[in-house]
Amino acid sequence: MNFDGEDLSRKSLTDRLAPDETHVFRGCDLTETDLWGASLAGARFESCVLEQTDFRKADLDGAVFTGGGGPRVRFSDADLIDVTFTSVDLSAAQFGGALLTDASFTGCRLIGASLTGSRGTGFRVTRSNLTLANLGGCSMRGDVIEGVRFDEADLSGCDFTEATFSDCRLRGAKLLKTVFTRSDLRGADLGEIDDARLHAFAGATINRAQADAILAARGINVL
Structure with a gap:
């Protein structure tokens, strides 16, 4: 079923959605x-207004949001x-308990979003803004993370083992029990690094x- 340019705000669509159909929402x-x-x-959402839309417990496997x-x-x-x-504003979105296996976010605005408590084997984020987001406990093991801003984000307990960061920012990110084992941070702006963050x-x-910046902050000059 196709929905084109409809005002569906503050309505329930339960009686209009057949479980055996693919639904397309445009504008x-x-x-x-x-x-x-x-x-x-498998549903498609193209240029839709999604402010406070309630997708809790919905089956959105394979859906596409553009x-x-x-x-x-x-x-x-x-x-x-x-x-x-892709290119979706998901500011302050709530993903707690959601199954995000192989989900992908590209060019998205995820400022203040909460992904902590999400389930699955991991998701991918590319060229997106996660400033102030909460990703506590999420896994991005082995991912190539490109163009992502994690400024002031809560990354406590996240697993970035063997991940590669390219053109990323981690300024002020909370890193309590965050794992960076064998990760490549050469392409990341790490911000100011105190002893806790260095650990x-x-x-x-x-x-x-x-490395020079870390040592210089501690009064050590490398010649």
Whole structure:
């Protein structure tokens, strides 16, 4: 079923969504729309307004979101396997309990989003802004993480083992029990590094300029 340019805000669509159909939403207003527990596997959302849309417990496996978005979308406990988000505003979105195996975020705005407590074997983030986001306990083992801002993000307990950071920022990120074993941080802006943050980067590879900055902050000059 196709929904083109419809104002679906503050409505429940349960009675309009057949479980055996693929649904396409183009340019729709889904502000505060009730899609709790909806069957939306393979659905497409193109340039839709998603402010406070309720996708809790929905089946969104293989869904594609392109453009649009809005603050405080609720994906808690939803199935999001193989979901693709491209250029979507997901600021302050809630993903607690969501199954995010092989989900991908590309060019997305995830400022203040909460992904802590999400489930699955991992998701990928590229060229996205996760400033102030909460990723506590998430795994990005072995990922190539390109163009991502983690400024002031909570990365406590995250696993970045063997991950490669390219054109990324980690300024002010919370790194309590974060794992960077065998990760490559040469392409990351690490910000100011106190002793606690330096300990968090144990086992990682950094470049000469980063090492010089760390030593210079401690009054040690490298000639």
